[in-house]
Amino acid sequence: MRRIIFSVINILFISITISAQTPSGSDILKQVDKNLIFDKAETVTTMIIHGRSGTRTVKSINWIEGKEKAFVEYTDPARERGQKMLKLGDQLWNYIPEPTDRIITISGHLLRQSVMGSDMSYEDITENRKLIDMYNAKVTGSEKINGRDCYVLELTAKVDDINYYSRKVWVDKERWLPLKEERYAKGGKPLKKIEILDVFRVENRWYPRKVLYKDLLQNGGGTEYVVESLNTHVNIPESQFTKAALKK
């Protein structure tokens, strides 16, 4: 009898210890948000779009300030060179250079358009809230992704105006990076799949080097988003995040 009581107490103690080690879903989301958002950064990125009619590569320079402000200038290929995109909060503008020379406000149905034919939509880009502000998170277990231990999180929307009602996220237990993510519509239909294929260290945090986005409603082979360089010690003038900068 004494043995049985001892075993039960032991099991209870181990369970309590494990649950005490597992952070809550909201704690994990806070860590992920903290890890992915920079105060100010300049990145050079390459998008490799595996479309149904072949593969295209689009290069750009990006200036970011938190989640609210972003300015993108496309540098390659020649057809896209000079195109710029400005994001201020949930507003988005595209600039098409000469000879068209037009600034287009991306709103309404245009938000559902693909960015440069990639698997990302303008809606994805304009989303500027933190995960913790949009979702209730529940840790449902642990799994290994590419040899890394991950928490498995199920996210359910706690706000109405949201692009994806639910998400399933695999978060690296040490680096706080969402190594894999599946995004679903309200009816449970899978819409997007995102995988971090490579990471690199920036100062004291880990950041995605290569991300594979896959729009599950499209027939293509997905879009690889590669961060070629990232500079967090950059001085971005306030004028960079204005409509006037688009035509410069």
Place this chain on the structure above:
Amino acid sequence: MGVGLNDKVTLLSTASTGGMAVQNFTISGTVEFGMTAMDRGAIIADIADIQYALEMVDGAGEILGFSKNLFYNSKEADKYALEFNKRFSRPEDKYSPIMLTLEDQNGLREYIHYLDVVVLFIIGVFLFAMSAVLLNAGLMSGIRRYGEVGIRLALGESKNQIYKTLIYESVLIGLIGSVIGTLIGLLVSLYFQNVGIDVSGQFRNSTLMVSNLIRARINFPSFYIGFIPGLIATITGTALSGIQIFRRQTASLFKELES
């Protein structure tokens, strides 16, 4: 839209790559296609410029085919589509080329078949009704001329001779009536062939490439279809009523005439 000649307009569309297509065009004129679906959103531009704007140089999303006489022939269209799809279309690849007939799009096949049945029904009812009317007219004229036939028989004319003259007479009446009727019908049809009936209200929100004007078409059957009730029914009516001539008894003729 409030734009004029030489104004610049920007085309906002989706490129073949899935990205946003933005291209400026200069307005050089306006055109009315006479089809609501096209008048609402179609533009005519240099195909090379459009291909460039939509990032599909030397490519096309859809190619429209027309027959030489510009009339849609369902059987031929089905035959061409079947042959083409057998050679080029692969069901497992949703981007392989596929040829669709006009009827294969937007549920038009059911609509056209429905119209065919309705038209056949209307023609059938019309032919039947006209035949019945003319048959009745022939019968009535035979019956009304009972006295005339009796006098002719009394004067010594043979029954066959009378029957023949009645038939010849009905042929002549039927011919004259059919010619006049066909001429009037052709004139009305000619008007609707040239002017047509405006049905644009029916297609205001439609994406079907259908003309806003429904027109009559004068073809070879238009010249003889009227003769079916006009001639055959009149002759049949007269022939049926004329049979009574052969039942008349010469002995009782005077009695009948006296009464």
